[in-house]
Amino acid sequence: MSNSRPYRLRAYSEVVDFGLIVGEGFGLPDAREEIAALSLTGEEAGVLQLLDEIVVEFLIDSTHWIDDYVLRDDPAQPLSHWWWHLGKLRAGVYPAELLPKRLREIYRRNSASTRLKANAVSI
Amino acid sequence: MDEENKRRLAMALAGALARTEWPVLNISPTDRMARETLDVLEQYRHIQEVAEFLRDFYADPGHTDSRLWHYMKRKYQYGVNLQGPEQLDLLFTQVLSNKQSKVYHPGVRYQILSPDDCWLAAIEPTGFRVSLMEPSTAKLKKLGEPLCLIQDLIV
Numbered sequence: 001m002s003n004s005r006p007y008r009l010r011a012y013s014e015v016v017d018f019g020l021i022v023g024e025g026f027g028l029p030d031a032r033e034e035i036a037a038l039s040l041t042g043e044e045a046g047v048l049q050l051l052d053e054i055v056v057e058f059l060i061d062s063t064h065w066i067d068d069y070v071l072r073d074d075p076a077q078p079l080s081h082w083w084w085h086l087g088k089l090r091a092g093v094y095p096a097e098l099l100p101k102r103l104r105e106i107y108r109r110n111s112a113s114t115r116l117k118a119n120a121v122s123i
Numbered sequence: 124m125d126e127e128n129k130r131r132l133a134m135a136l137a138g139a140l141a142r143t144e145w146p147v148l149n150i151s152p153t154d155r156m157a158r159e160t161l162d163v164l165e166q167y168r169h170i171q172e173v174a175e176f177l178r179d180f181y182a183d184p185g186h187t188d189s190r191l192w193h194y195m196k197r198k199y200q201y202g203v204n205l206q207g208p209e210q211l212d213l214l215f216t217q218v219l220s221n222k223q224s225k226v227y228h229p230g231v232r233y234q235i236l237s238p239d240d241c242w243l244a245a246i247e248p249t250g251f252r253v254s255l256m257e258p259s260t261a262k263l264k265k266l267g268e269p270l271c272l273i274q275d276l277i278v
Contacts (some may be wrong), residue, residue, distance in 0.1 A: 011259030017196060020158060021148070024245055027262030034261055054156045063149070067230035079246040094126050117206065 007032045008015045009047055016051050021060055025070035025086070029057070032083035049102060055083070056103050059090050066090065124270055130224065131248060133276045135233055138250015140219050143212045145190035145252045152184050160192075163200045173199065193255065215252055218244040222277070223271035235273070236266065 001056060012031040019025050024025065032055075035048060058064055077084035080098050088094035097103050124132075125207065150157045161180075167173040176195055179185055194208040218224055223238035232253060234245045240263055245253040258266070 007259075011261060014257050014259065015262065017160075017200075018193065018212070018254050019245075021192075022146070022245065022254045024230070024232065024234075024254060024256075026234065030261045031259060031267050050159065052154065053157070054159070057155050061154075069230040078157075079271065116206045 005035075005038050005040060005044055008038065009044055009051075012051055013047070016054055020055065020066075020070075023065045023067050023070070025066070028070065029074065029077075029086070031081045033081065036081065049100075052100075052103055053106055055086075056089065056099075056106050057110060059086055060107060063121065126209050129271075129276065132270070134244055134271070136219055136235075136276065139214060139246040139252050140246075142250065143190075143252065145188065145193075146247070148185045148187045148189045148192055148193070149185045150180075150204060152181065157184075160196050160200055164195060175189050181217050189253070200222050202254070210249060211255060212259075215255055217242050218255075219246070219273070221239075222272065222274035224273045226271050226273065228270050229266075234266075235267070236263075248249055 008031070010036060012028075014027060015028045015031050020028065021106055030085075032082060040048060059066070073091050074084040075085045079085060079095065081091060082103070085094055094107070096107055099107055131211070152158070164173050164177060168177060173195070174182075176191055185240055190208050192210060194205060194211055197203045197211070198205045202278060218235055218237045221238055223235045225238075227236065228233045232245050232247055236242070236258065237244075241257065243256045243258045243262075245256070
């Protein structure tokens with residue numbers, strides 16, 4: 001059961017919905033990594049995409065508090081596996097071209113919006 | 124763990140056991156995370172507790188009771204059979220008061236794992252209850268060695 005696709009999706013969903021929302025993300029990269037190599041059905045892929053979008057959107061919104069340990073990147077992991085590099089995403093220094101299209105759009109749009117807010121504050 | 128850290132942890136636990144306060148969440152209704160839950164809840168608007176929650180939420184989404192948000196999400200989005208938000212408090216209390224529960228400290232907050240590995244409760248150092256999560260097997264492996272057991276704090 002613990003190796004099944006629904007279980008792994010549920011594990012990722014759990015850490016996003018009940019952890020990340022309060023700034024906790026213990027095991028988030030591991031939970032996401034466990035799904036990366038799976039062959040998902042269309043419906044499961046849709047769920048995964050939504051969860052990924054939630055993570056990226058939440059991370060780059062500087063108004064959300066996130067504990068530092070969540071943002072400690074693992075340099076031993078490939079950069080293309082963005083879930084190991086949440087600190088870079090948060091800081092807006094992750095190479096956008098490595099993200100899937102939908103995540104890239106959110107990342108670029110929200111990063112620009114965050115920069116505008118920051119500029120407005122500093123003016 | 125030195126005596127000072129042990130004292131801080133004991134204070135946090137005592138606080139979380141004495142007061143069943145959860146923090147206030149600042150939720151934007153347009154965020155994807157919120158939208159997913161709100162869309163599900165709209166399907167249950169005919170139920171009084173859901174209608175009341177949605178009314179209060181939209182009146183002031185920046186001050187959403189974390190306990191209610193968790194409850195609504197668990198019950199209506201995840202399909203967990205909960206009788207009321209106080210059941211979350213009961214679960215929380217059971218985790219914190221079990222002598223065999225394990226304590227971890229990955230960041231600012233403490234995380235307490237029930238002996239059966241079913242629930243992971245996060246609390247603030249100030250004693251606020253933060254979240255109650257179901258840890259996956261991957262997460263359990265990652266947790267590693269606990270800081271201590273609850274029973275180590277009892278003198």
